Amino acid sequence: DAMVIQNPRYQVTQFGKPVTLSCSQTLNHNVMYWYQQKSSQAPKLLFHYYDKDFNNEADTPDNFQSRRPNTSFCFLDIRSPGLGDAAMYLCATSRFNTKGAYEQYFGPGTRLTVT
């Protein structure tokens, strides 16, 4: 089945120790997103890629970076995690057409714990 896969599902890192989360998709969608979701909150968009074009949200901290080496893979790098970065990180994909890109398909998420 076509899907969005995230690895690892659970990640524990130490305060200030860089961490990378990965996302892959078999949907062949041209848009990929990273969201941060804290408990009982709406998903917060960090950035998205339209093909190789990177689009950062204005309020995304510089501590968060992303890479998309090809259509299928996207990575989220947190350079110096703080305690406030503990959250669920969601990867999503969608197909962009002339009307825009709205139906987003999510992966299972990576739950990040910072100690």
Next chain:
Amino acid sequence: QKEVEQDPGPLSVPEGAIVSLNCTYSNSAFQYFMWYRQYSRKGPELLMYTYSSGNKEDGRFTAQVDKSSKYISLFIRDSQPSDSATYLCAMSADSGGYQKVTFGIGTKLQVIP
């Protein structure tokens, strides 16, 4: 005022009940409306997708959009314990090009056997 308002609940109903979940919004440019279901510690799963006003039905689920009132609803008929999850509404404008999707905070639903 938030662009999308959604009551976080929790909402508890007995098995078999009809569930009504709602969102209100303030941005009149929103044209695409979605409902996602999110089980605990999992990613959101797209349930329903509607463009502009009207109703859409899929099995036990019905989505309604009333753009004049800026109000959207999701109805679940014959609710089951497996429907227990958080339901997020999401919406986006239609002005060509990429538009960000705005999510509600989610309503937590518990269906009691």
